[in-house]
Amino acid sequence: xxxxxLAVVIFMLVxxxxxxxxxxxxxxxxxxxxxxxxxxLAVLSVLQLIKMVISCHxxxxxxxxxxxxxxxxxxxxxxxxxxxxxxFFVAMYLVGFYPTALVYMALMMKxxxxxxxxxxLTIVILLVLIYGVFTEALNVPLPVGELLYDYL
Amino acid sequence: xxxxxxxxxxxFINALSPVNIIIMIASVTMGIIIGCMPGLSxxxxxxxxxxxxxxxxxxxxxxxxxxxxxxxxxxxxxxAILIHTPGTPASAATALDGYALTLKGKAGKxxxxxxxxxxxxxxxxxxxxxxxxxxxxxxxxxxxxxxxFWLSLFGLTIIAGINSDSMILxxxxxxxxxxxxxxxxxxxxxxxxxxxxxxxxxxxxxITCALIGLFxxxxxxxxxxKAIVKRAKAVEFDDSVLLSGSEMKRITxxxxxxxIIGNIIGILPGAGASIACxxxxxxxxxxxxxxxxxxxxxxxxxxxxxxxxxxxTGGSLIPTLTLGIxxxxxxxxxxxxxxxxxxxxxxxxxxxYASMTYTxxxxxxxxxxxxxxxxxxxxxxxxxxxxISDAILIPSIFVxxxxxxxxxxxxxxxVVIMFIFGIIGYIMRKxxxxxxxxxxxxxxxxxxxxxxxxxLSLSGNDISVLFSxxxxxxxxxxxxxxxxxxxxxxxxxxxxKNA
Numbered sequence: 107x108x109x110x111x112l113a114v115v116i117f118m119l120v121x122x123x124x125x126x127x128x129x130x131x132x133x134x135x136x137x138x139x140x141x142x143x144x145x146x147l148a149v150l151s152v153l154q155l156i157k158m159v160i161s162c163h164x165x166x167x168x169x170x171x172x173x174x175x176x177x178x179x180x181x182x183x184x185x186x187x188x189x190x191x192x193x194f195f196v197a198m199y200l201v202g203f204y205p206t207a208l209v210y211m212a213l214m215m216k217x218x219x220x221x222x223x224x225x226x227l228t229i230v231i232l233l234v235l236i237y238g239v240f241t242e243a244l245n246v247p248l249p250v251g252e253l254l255y256d257y258l
Numbered sequence: 259x260x261x262x263x264x265x266x267x268x269x270f271i272n273a274l275s276p277v278n279i280i281i282m283i284a285s286v287t288m289g290i291i292i293g294c295m296p297g298l299s300x301x302x303x304x305x306x307x308x309x310x311x312x313x314x315x316x317x318x319x320x321x322x323x324x325x326x327x328x329x330x331x332x333x334x335x336x337x338a339i340l341i342h343t344p345g346t347p348a349s350a351a352t353a354l355d356g357y358a359l360t361l362k363g364k365a366g367k368x369x370x371x372x373x374x375x376x377x378x379x380x381x382x383x384x385x386x387x388x389x390x391x392x393x394x395x396x397x398x399x400x401x402x403x404x405x406x407f408w409l410s411l412f413g414l415t416i417i418a419g420i421n422s423d424s425m426i427l428x429x430x431x432x433x434x435x436x437x438x439x440x441x442x443x444x445x446x447x448x449x450x451x452x453x454x455x456x457x458x459x460x461x462x463x464x465i466t467c468a469l470i471g472l473f474x475x476x477x478x479x480x481x482x483x484k485a486i487v488k489r490a491k492a493v494e495f496d497d498s499v500l501l502s503g504s505e506m507k508r509i510t511x512x513x514x515x516x517x518i519i520g521n522i523i524g525i526l527p528g529a530g531a532s533i534a535c536x537x538x539x540x541x542x543x544x545x546x547x548x549x550x551x552x553x554x555x556x557x558x559x560x561x562x563x564x565x566x567x568x569x570x571t572g573g574s575l576i577p578t579l580t581l582g583i584x585x586x587x588x589x590x591x592x593x594x595x596x597x598x599x600x601x602x603x604x605x606x607x608x609x610x611y612a613s614m615t616y617t618x619x620x621x622x623x624x625x626x627x628x629x630x631x632x633x634x635x636x637x638x639x640x641x642x643x644x645x646i647s648d649a650i651l652i653p654s655i656f657v658x659x660x661x662x663x664x665x666x667x668x669x670x671x672x673v674v675i676m677f678i679f680g681i682i683g684y685i686m687r688k689x690x691x692x693x694x695x696x697x698x699x700x701x702x703x704x705x706x707x708x709x710x711x712x713x714l715s716l717s718g719n720d721i722s723v724l725f726s727x728x729x730x731x732x733x734x735x736x737x738x739x740x741x742x743x744x745x746x747x748x749x750x751x752x753x754x755k756n757a
Contacts, residue, residue, distance in 0.1 A: 110688075110689050111689070113689075114427070114430075114689050114691070118430060118434065121434070121437070122437075125437055125440075125452065128452055132444075132449060132451060133447060133449055135446075135447050136444045136446075136447040136449045136451065138711075139440065139707050139710065139711060140437070140440045140451065140452075142710075143433065143436040143437050143439075143440060143703075144437055146433045146436065147430065147433035147434060147436070147437055150426060150429050150430045150433050151430060153426055154424075154426045154427065154430060157426060175688055175689065176688075178483070178484045178485065179483050179484070180483060180484065180485060183482060183483070183485075184479070184482050184483040187478075187479075187482040187652060187653075187656075188479070188482075191656055191677070194656070194660070195660075195670075195673065195674070195677070198660070199670065203660075203661070203664075207657050207660075210653065210657070211653050211654070211657065214652070214653035215649070215650070215653065218486060218647075218649030218650075218652070219649070220647065220649050220650060224650065225650075228650050228654065232654055232657060232658075236657070236658075236661055239310060240309075240661055240665055243313060244309075244310075244312055244313045244665060245313075246661075246664065246665040246668060247668055248661065248664065249664070249670070
């Protein structure tokens with residue numbers, strides 16, 4: 107059986123277990139429906155496990171399929187983007203959306219080696235578009251940032 | 259009936275308001291741009307641009323989403339024809355003959371055929387939308403609580419069963435979504451469920467956040483994990499995109515056949531445009547007087563595929579709007595858009611909100627005309643846009659995801675929820691689970707829960723109430739049938755491969 111499929115089954119069963127314990131804290135009348143869907147997910151997860159065991163044809167072993175699941179995966183590039191995204195949230199909270207978006211886009215484009223002309227054009231178009239649509243047309247008060255809030 | 263004609267006429271007039279015309283032009287253009295970029299899907303585009311509809315009238319918002327949907331399905335053919343890379347899976351069959359025509363120096367002809375066939379496929383599919391949707395809505399009027407419970411299960415079995423490699427994994431995705439749909443206030447008892455102290459979860463997981471995360475942000479993660487590939491240069495072409503009379507005559511029977519195929523596939527929830535394009539292509543080859551040209555540059559091949567995939571659009575809206583069971587991920591996102599505007603799919607759309615619905619239908623018809631015009635005029639420009647690097651798309655998609663999710667309630671929690679769903683969507687895609695089933699479960703879960711609990715409450719917890727009416731029995735039978743449908747599709751794919 108594939109390691110990734112086994113991981114999914116284990117995750118789902120743990121997920122069911124977590125929600126099951128949370129359900130027990132609810133009043134009796136409110137427990138029935140969540141228990142129904144949690145049981146459904148647990149039964150399907152067990153069925154998937156049985157299917158995986160049957161497909162082993164008697165040779166029960168776990169095959170590491172990480173090479174297939176993570177084929178062509180570039181950890182450095184992916185985590186740069188992922189951590190950059192989390193930093194974006196922090197910066198957006200502190201200094202506001204527009205300065206954060208400007209710096210984030212510029213740094214990401216620099217990281218991806220986008221020619222400066224294309225990068226500037228993209229940033230300008232995107233930010234003008236967001237300003238026009240969200241700030242002006244939809245009146246969305248995009249975060250100005252906790253640090254700048256008192257000054258604006 | 260007369261009233262319906264009056265509503266149809268009023269719908270056409272309302273759809274032609276200056277605001278709606280601007281919306282149609284903008285949405286079709288955005289849809290084509292999204293569709294022609296390999297790696298971006300129609301569902302991703304509709305989810306990403308959903309927040310733009312917040313300030314609009316519901317009918318205008320829906321016209322916009324419909325325009326993006328149709329534009330994206332057609333847009334996929336541009337990159338399929340010019341750079342041999344289908345922009346969306348719905349254009350995979352178009353690449354077979356479209357690119358062969360390009361190699362022969364007939365790229366303009368291929369694009370013209372794709373555009374014309376998409377136009378007629380989409381336009382004719384509107385006929386069935388006008389004809390079948392009110393009929394099915396009338397049937398839905400007979401639905402009570404037990405029927406709604408089975409209907410929600412039916413919807414889940416369809417999308418979970420069809421869209422994943424493993425049916426159990428698909429059903430697990432749906433059940434996972436059902437558990438997530440229980441987050442929030444209990445609809446009958448009024449107690450907090452799994453809210454973990456977050457007041458913003460009072461009304462449950464926000465559908466828009468989930469949509470943007472599962473479809474758009476997860477796509478950015480998928481793009482970010484792989485090496486940035488430089489796209490092939492689009493072929494320059496100078497032949498006309500307009501078809502001659504004899505060419506039109508040649509592709510007309512193919513368009514009609516593909517329209518019927520695409521429409522039926524669209525109405526039957528689950529299959530979608532990616533299957534329709536191959537079925538349309540295969541049937542075009544089977545009935546063609548020149549089957550030997552297929553694979554070497556046949557305009558009938560391009561027309562067969564494109565008319566079929568665009569005919570799916572109108573057809574797939576029928577079960578979505580009348581019963582609330584979207585057959586594929588794009589219509590699941592569209593249904594999310596409907597709910598965001600405070601509308602519930604079902605008979606009310608054809609009674610209480612009939613004016614809005616027929617305005618949307620009217621707009622959907624005009625969208626096809628704009629698609630034809632914009633497609634023919636702008637194909638050269640779109641071909642250049644199709645080459646935009648993933649390196650530009652990745653941060654741009656992320657920033658739009660953040661703005662879109664923030665704009666829902668102007669709060670930061672929604673952005674965090676969107677990000678969590680982005681991670682969930684990414685991991686689910688890595689392990690071949692079905693993100694559309696999660697969205698559908700989030701939408702249908704509360705409907706099914708209310709149906710089940712009301713039925714049991716009114717019958718004094720007598721479970722036989724769930725099997726009491728003929729409609730319940732039909733829905734149970736359809737659910738069982740949809741669980742078996744992956745086997746039929748596998749058989750069909752095997753058969754067409756052997757052929």
